[in-house]
Amino acid sequence: MSSEPAVEPLPTSFLAGLAGSTATGAMIQAHDWASSPLGPPETWPIQLRTLVSLMLGSQQPMFVVWGPAQILLYNDPYGEILGRKHPGAMGQPFLDVWSEIRDDLIPIVEQTYAGKPVQMDDITLIMHRKGYAEETHFAFSYTPVHDEDGMVCGLFCSCIETTQEVFAKRRLVAEGERLRELFRQAPGFFYVWRGPEHVFEMANDAYYQLIGRRDIIGKPAREALPEIEGQGFFDWADQAYASGKPHVGTGVPARIQREPGAPLEERFVTFVFQPIRDAAGQVTGLFVQGNDVTEEKRTEQALRELNATLERRVAERTADRDRMWRLSTDIMLVHRHDATITAVNPACSTVLGWPEQELLGKSILDLIHPDDLETVRTELRRQAEGKTTQHSMSRLRHKDGSYRWISWTAVPDGGLVHAVGRDVTAEKEREAALQKAEEQLRQAQKLEAVGQLTGGVAHDFNNLLQALSGCLTMIGLRAPDTGLQPLLDAGQQAVDRGAKLVQQLMAFARRESLRPEPLDVRDRVLSMSGLLERALRADIHLALDFAPGLWRIEVDPTQFELALINMAVNARDAMPEGGHLRIRAENTVLKPDDPTGLEGEFVRLSVSDTGTGMPAEVKAKAFDPFFTTKEVGKGSGLGLAQVYGLTQQAGGTAWIESTEGQGTSIIMLLRRSRSAASCVEEALPPPAEATRRSGRVLLVEDDPIVASTVAAALRETGYEVAHVATADDALPLLITEVRIDLLFSDIVMPGRLNGVDLAREARRLRPELPIVLATGYSEKVAQAEGIRILSKPYRIDELIQLLDAASGEKEKG
Known part of the structure; x- marks a missing residue:
């Protein structure tokens, strides 16, 4: 490899020219090339100086890539291509500047650095020069630049951006395709005839639909559609072609054979024969556009019939509506959004008592119950917003001053509201009555439950009072001169007060406990x-x-x-x-x-x-x-x-x-009473001076204190006493022949039988036996028909008098 060639110093005039010629020239002049692989401009080789001078003096986008580092230098037009990458791209590695298309450029750059020029008429590149990815197109030539030894030391590129031209061609193609598609899919029929023979050049789907799917393209009209001959269409076409004037037909009948071998089918068409002229103004063909107006001719009559039918139905529905308006039992009225009534039906008078003339022009708010005004105003606002009212309840004033509950359904329509109201006053009254009845039932059930409880308490409390009363009586009989009588009297008064309180409890408990x-x-x-x-x-x-x-x-x-x-x-x-x-x-x-x-x-x-x-x-x-x-x-x-x-x-x-x-x-x-006498025999008052009796009494009492005091009192007055605790224990004695002169039994006691059951068995076994029953509380009293009843707490002297009277009646009998 040869050594680096000597570099001639860069002329001062050249540097000055760079600074003042173009914007990029000034940038090159001002750039810090000392830190660049290219070094100061004064050291640049002649080839680079020549290319830079050529590039800066051109109005076409150009750039130079120089040296092993592939440093980029460019002119003003190329700066516009760089977009946001300019001016930072000046003096930077070429592939770094275009990093987003590096893979596209590497093969081209390598081929050029290998000494082979590259020419491209169109290349598609996705660039990021404006801050976003965009499709771009370029035509360019990459020319290798050799040094004195013939080695490639850089490349020179002259380029043209063709992005807009490519996009424009695409739009033209797309528009052409769109026009062809629109032509094909147009609802009306289109076709083109060429020459005086009216040869079919093109036709759309609607025309094929009209004439049937036959082969017509390239054929003269008379050959393609022989059945049309004599129907006037060819004559009108010849006339339009010869005169150059369009011909228009409206609702013209055409008999067409739409299927091979099928009879002619009559269709109706509206069309125009429009002459087509060349650049010299000569007619070269006809453009035909039209519509099959047969889903119109055939329906025209049907529409007339339908209109007549609709008019009749509208009249009938109007009559039905008027009839409903007149005969409806529901209130129907129309009011404006400000609540002014504009129309009412006769039911308003029936339901509310107001004649029509007194309601028209009146505000519906004048009839509303004061407590319902806010609800109605809310609904009026909703109606003004176009919202429907469903089942809104309000009270309207009757002419007599009373109020009726009305359930409203209202539909806004423009500036008016159509409302229908149903009188639900009776339903509201029934609902209120039902709620009252339910509340009374709940109260009754609650009191019934408490009553049953108090009845049980009354029974036990009466037994306690009975025992206490008996004890006080026995103490008085056995200690008459001890000075206790005031205390005994006070105790007896307390027993009487307790008995009165229990009597109230018994009255509340159950009806059977009364007489x-x-x-x-x-x-x-x-x-x-x-x-x-x-x-x-x-x-x-x-x-x-x-x-x-x-x-x-x-x-x-x-x-x-x-x-x-x-x-x-x-x-x-x-x-x-x-x-x-x-x-x-x-x-x-x-x-x-x-x-x-x-x-x-x-x-x-x-x-x-x-x-x-x-x-x-x-x-x-x-x-x-x-x-x-x-x-x-x-x-x-x-x-x-x-x-x-x-x-x-x-x-x-x-x-x-x-x-x-x-x-x-x-x-x-x-x-209301249906009987003339009580169902329970009253205890008859004894004579003023009852005769003292004697005999054997069967005492049935489960309370041991009551039993002991009663038995002692009876024995002191001369009666013999046989005591058992339950009716189940007493029944075997009644079955035997053991002597019993009088039966005195409590009603409520443990065991299978109660006192009333025992009395019935006693009457069956010993019909003449006197019977007296005692109770503090019992639901069985009503079943003791014809039997003396003694209520607890009773005084011992009352018991003795009643037993004496019962024994006396037996002797009389």
């Missing part, structure tokens, strides 16, 4: 009016109001009076500053669908005061046992519970109507 009898409400209330007035204060006025012909009811008289006293006392306490108490009774007949759930004939008894009333939370609990708003020691909370229990036992119900600050009414429904 109902037919009762005249009017006579009973009038007879106790003095007692009621004494229970009230002087500043409370009592008024009695009885409807004529009141039915008799069947209740326990004592419990009925106690219920009235309880309600009167509650009313008195609710009127601390005085007021009015009114007791009213009337007959009422309840239908099967009554909200109370009852059916039949009842006496409706109401006790109303003008007192402070009850808050909702108090009213909801007022019938609950032991619930009271009074101070401790001022009430047990059983008063209204006893009232409710009494109505349940009488086959009815009770409820409270009260508004805080506006008084309270307690309403009792008591079923």
Whole structure:
């Protein structure tokens, strides 16, 4: 290899020329070439200086790649090709500048450095010269540059960017293809005839569809479509070709054989024969465009018939709509978005009582219940936004001042709203009644459950009171002169108070624990009016109001009076500053669908005061046992519970109507009596001076304390006593011939049989045997027909008198 050739110093004039000729020339002049592989410009070889001078003086994009490092130098036009890579690309390695297309350039550069020039008319490169990838096209020539020894020391490139030209050609091709495709797919038919023989040059799909799929291209029209001869089309075409004037046909019939061997088919076409001229203005052919108007001629008549049918149907539907408008039982009205009513149907008058003329021009808001105004205004805003109203509920004022519940469906249409409203007042009332009935049922179930519980408590408590009373009696009999009598009397008073409390519990528990009898409400209330007035204060006025012909009811008289006293006392306490108490009774007949759930004939008894009333939370609990708003020691909370229990036992119900600050009414429904006497025989009062009896008593009592005190008392009065704990134990004694003069049994006891069952067996086995039953509480009392019943707690002297009377009746019998 030869040594490096001597480099002639770069003329000063050349350096000056570089600095002032072009922008890239100034860049080359100012560049720090000392740190570049090329070195200072003064040391550049003559070949490089010559190429740089040539490149900078050209208006065509050019660049030079020089030396082993392949350093890039370029002119202003090439700087535009570089885009954002310029001016940083100056003096950089060529392949580094174009790193994104390095793989495309390496073969070209290597071939050129190998001494072989490269010429390309079009190359596609994906460049990143503008900050994004883009497709580019170039035409260029890479020319190798040799040194004095013939070695390639660089390359010179002259290039032209052809990107826009390539894209333009593509667009032309695409547009041509698009035009051809549009021509082919055009809904109207197109074809081109050439020459006076009207030879088919091209035709689109629509034309083939019209004439059938036959081979026509390159054939004269008369040969391709022989059946058209004589129908005028060829004559019109000849005339247009000869005169150069277009011919237009509208709805012209054409008989065409669309399938080989098929009969001629009549079609209707609208067309134009448009002459085609060459550059000299001579007619060279015809461009024909048209439409098959046969899915139009054939339907024209059908459309006329359809229009007639539609007109008839519209008239019918209009009549139906008007009929519906007139006859509908639902409210139909039209209003503007500002709620002004513009039309109403006759149902408005039927449902709301307003004549049409009084509603037109009126705002619908004037009829809305105040509590529903905000809901209606919200719906009006939604309708103004184009939204439909579905099942919106509001109350509208009737002409008589009352309100009706209306369920609305409304559809906005332009500036108007079409609304249909259904009167659901009856449904709302039934719903409210059902809710009330359900609440009453829940209350009844709750009180029934508590009642059953209190009934059991009453039974056990009466046994305790009975044992205590018996013990007190026996102590008094055995220690008459010890000074204990005041204490015994106080104890007996406590027993009596406990018995009264238990009596209230029993009244609340079950109806079977009472002794109902037919009762005249009017006579009973009038007879106790003095007692009621004494229970009230002087500043409370009592008024009695009885409807004529009141039915008799069947209740326990004592419990009925106690219920009235309880309600009167509650009313008195609710009127601390005085007021009015009114007791009213009337007959009422309840239908099967009554909200109370009852059916039949009842006496409706109401006790109303003008007192402070009850808050909702108090009213909801007022019938609950032991619930009271009074101070401790001022009430047990059983008063209204006893009232409710009494109505349940009488086959009815009770409820409270009260508004805080506006008084309270307690309403009792008591079923009409159908019997003339009580079903349970009353214990007959003994004669004033009963004859003391004796005999053998079979005592059936499971409570050992009660049994011991009763047995001791009976023995002290002269009776013999045989005691067993259960009815199951007593029955074998009744079956045998053992002496028994009187049967005295508790009703509720453990074992298979209860006291009523034992009494029935005793009557069957010993029909003449006197029987007395005792109970603190039992649901079986009602089954003890014709049997004396003694309620616990009883006094020992009451028991002795009753047994003596029963024994005396046996002797008389």
